[in-house]
Amino acid sequence: EADIYQTPRYLVIGTGKKITLxxxxxxxxxxxxxxxxxxxxELHLIHxxxxxxxxxxxxxxxxxxxxxxxxxxxPLTLESARPSHTSQYLxxxxxxxxxxxxxxxxxxxxxxxx
Amino acid sequence: GQQVMQIPQYQHVQEGEDFTTYCNSSTTLSNIQxxxxxxxxxxxxxxxxxxxGEVKKQKRLTFQFGEAKKNSSLHITATQTxxxxxxxxxxxxxxxxxxxxxxxxTLLTVNP
Numbered sequence: 001e002a003d004i005y006q007t008p009r010y011l012v013i014g015t016g017k018k019i020t021l022x023x024x025x026x027x028x029x030x031x032x033x034x035x036x037x038x039x040x041x042e043l044h045l046i047h048x049x050x051x052x053x054x055x056x057x058x059x060x061x062x063x064x065x066x067x068x069x070x071x072x073x074x075p076l077t078l079e080s081a082r083p084s085h086t087s088q089y090l091x092x093x094x095x096x097x098x099x100x101x102x103x104x105x106x107x108x109x110x111x112x113x114x
Numbered sequence: 115g116q117q118v119m120q121i122p123q124y125q126h127v128q129e130g131e132d133f134t135t136y137c138n139s140s141t142t143l144s145n146i147q148x149x150x151x152x153x154x155x156x157x158x159x160x161x162x163x164x165x166x167g168e169v170k171k172q173k174r175l176t177f178q179f180g181e182a183k184k185n186s187s188l189h190i191t192a193t194q195t196x197x198x199x200x201x202x203x204x205x206x207x208x209x210x211x212x213x214x215x216x217x218x219x220t221l222l223t224v225n226p
Contacts, residue, residue, distance in 0.1 A: 043202065059215060
């Protein structure tokens with residue numbers, strides 16, 4: 001069982017609201033990722049981090065922002081939610097040590113913006 | 115960034131038939147990983163391939179990495195209903211290989 005947690009699991013929120021999706025891992029992993037995935041579709045990398053105070057944008061442009069103030073915590077924020085943000089958001093982490101780069105995923109947050 | 119093309123997008127088989135999904139890259143890969151995502155679930159790591167020509171087996175699953183390290187395949191022998199899900203390949207890229215990007219996945223459905 002991977003020690004990576006996402007909250008909330010489900011969120012329904014109104015347009016224009018500010019939201020933060022939480023992701024925490026207790027494995028001491030340096031690398032963390034956020035993916036956006038619509039049901040049955042591909043995983044789009046939207047943000048990643050390789051350590052504290054390092055964040056990079058992924059391949060899919062996103063209006064969300066992330067921060068990495070602590071190794072174990074990688075929250076994702078949307079300043080003003082819109083219906084187009086409705087999707088599942090998956091957080092993952094992996095070790096930077098050696099070649100062991102297996103990624104562990106959280107359960108995901110299903111976001112619906114109405 | 116690093117792009118991998120994964121085919122087919124969908125595959126429907128009768129239980130007991132074999133299944134194969136392929137990932138192809140235009141550039142040489144340092145390694146490739148495979149994940150499985152059950153319907154309604156999150157991706158779960160299956161295996162990582164690193165060496166040219168590497169072949170690894172996990173029960174009915176066989177993973178191959180091409181000699182040129184530009185392609186990989188996952189083959190399932192005698193599928194079972196428990197094999198249903200989406201199979202993704204994933205590659206590390208970026209200056210220090212910190213990015214992890216996924217292929218589009220192959221959705222496998224199995225008719226009992």
